[in-house]
Amino acid sequence: MEAFGRKETGEETVHGIARNQLRAFIERIERLEEEKKTLVDDIKDVYGEAKGMGFDTKILRKVISLRKQDQDERMEQEAILDTYLQALGMVPAAEEA
Amino acid sequence: MEAFGRKETGEETVHGIARNQLRAFIERIERLEEEKKTLVDDIKDVYGEAKGMGFDTKILRKVISLRKQDQDERMEQEAILDTYLQALGMVPAAEEA
Amino acid sequence: MEAFGRKETGEETVHGIARNQLRAFIERIERLEEEKKTLVDDIKDVYGEAKGMGFDTKILRKVISLRKQDQDERMEQEAILDTYLQALGMVPAAEEA
Amino acid sequence: MEAFGRKETGEETVHGIARNQLRAFIERIERLEEEKKTLVDDIKDVYGEAKGMGFDTKILRKVISLRKQDQDERMEQEAILDTYLQALGMVPAAEEA
Numbered sequence: 001m002e003a004f005g006r007k008e009t010g011e012e013t014v015h016g017i018a019r020n021q022l023r024a025f026i027e028r029i030e031r032l033e034e035e036k037k038t039l040v041d042d043i044k045d046v047y048g049e050a051k052g053m054g055f056d057t058k059i060l061r062k063v064i065s066l067r068k069q070d071q072d073e074r075m076e077q078e079a080i081l082d083t084y085l086q087a088l089g090m091v092p093a094a095e096e097a
Numbered sequence: 098m099e100a101f102g103r104k105e106t107g108e109e110t111v112h113g114i115a116r117n118q119l120r121a122f123i124e125r126i127e128r129l130e131e132e133k134k135t136l137v138d139d140i141k142d143v144y145g146e147a148k149g150m151g152f153d154t155k156i157l158r159k160v161i162s163l164r165k166q167d168q169d170e171r172m173e174q175e176a177i178l179d180t181y182l183q184a185l186g187m188v189p190a191a192e193e194a
Numbered sequence: 195m196e197a198f199g200r201k202e203t204g205e206e207t208v209h210g211i212a213r214n215q216l217r218a219f220i221e222r223i224e225r226l227e228e229e230k231k232t233l234v235d236d237i238k239d240v241y242g243e244a245k246g247m248g249f250d251t252k253i254l255r256k257v258i259s260l261r262k263q264d265q266d267e268r269m270e271q272e273a274i275l276d277t278y279l280q281a282l283g284m285v286p287a288a289e290e291a
Numbered sequence: 292m293e294a295f296g297r298k299e300t301g302e303e304t305v306h307g308i309a310r311n312q313l314r315a316f317i318e319r320i321e322r323l324e325e326e327k328k329t330l331v332d333d334i335k336d337v338y339g340e341a342k343g344m345g346f347d348t349k350i351l352r353k354v355i356s357l358r359k360q361d362q363d364e365r366m367e368q369e370a371i372l373d374t375y376l377q378a379l380g381m382v383p384a385a386e387e388a
Contacts, residue, residue: 017378025147036136043129050122080253087308114281156371177350184211219341226334233327244316
């Protein structure tokens, strides 16, 4: 499985490492990481813009996160949470069924 | 600073929230998050490919991280680390200067 | 500010590092980290026990997190979230005031 | 497996939740979390103290992390890293064997 020691392929090696191959992998990863960083900055910018228009960015993040969840599952989780909070006296109890 | 309650602009509002504006922000963020996820997957794929060619991906990550650092700073940090490790007997001591 | 090179104190030094002092710091940190690890395991065990009694651990974590927040702030955040979700059609709209 | 609806045990329930049991779990977790927070602060304090004596805390963290690793494994990882860095021209090349 080792890709080292391929002097036979004409690839220059250092201590048996295919130098160009290593360099190519590193550069591909760095390029992708750079693109990712740009996107992360873009996302931050959009939140900044939304904030400038009066939206609450913490709540926006929560909305984004909720939209990834299945709606039925989310409703069910909310229902269980309410039950726990009521049992702990952390919210006004709904009427007993 | 609040962007709410702009019935005057013709924007449909719900409880004073500019519905279309909110939706636009959410959709922009979700699109960017989707692109980011694709890049994260791409990066994972390149590491996978490198691993398939015999490279050690943990070390590759270390190399990527070291390349982001200033070389002089890196050398200096390594030197301090060596001194600490020698003081703790964790590496063979170099000759005393 | 440097505490190195204190040969005058009788402390054995390696490359100017006070060996015993370094060792003492390392050992104190490792002992505390060990205690922390034990607590992290204990917490995991309690969640496991709660799960065994039929509680939903994900919701328990949410409850713990909510209890750290100020109740008024929490209620306000919930209200804003609801408004956003309604604007996006993600929950049945409450009656317009 | 559900521990709810145990009216028969005399435990007060809210919507079928054993209120005291829930409260007990929450309190045990909160107490452990509190102890954990104290330890995290203690660890931070020790690093602060070490820094005050002239030690480099970033390097101390690295030392702690290295001590958790197996020494042979660590040496081997360092050797592979060196080979990669040499192949990339990031360190002066050792003599070719």
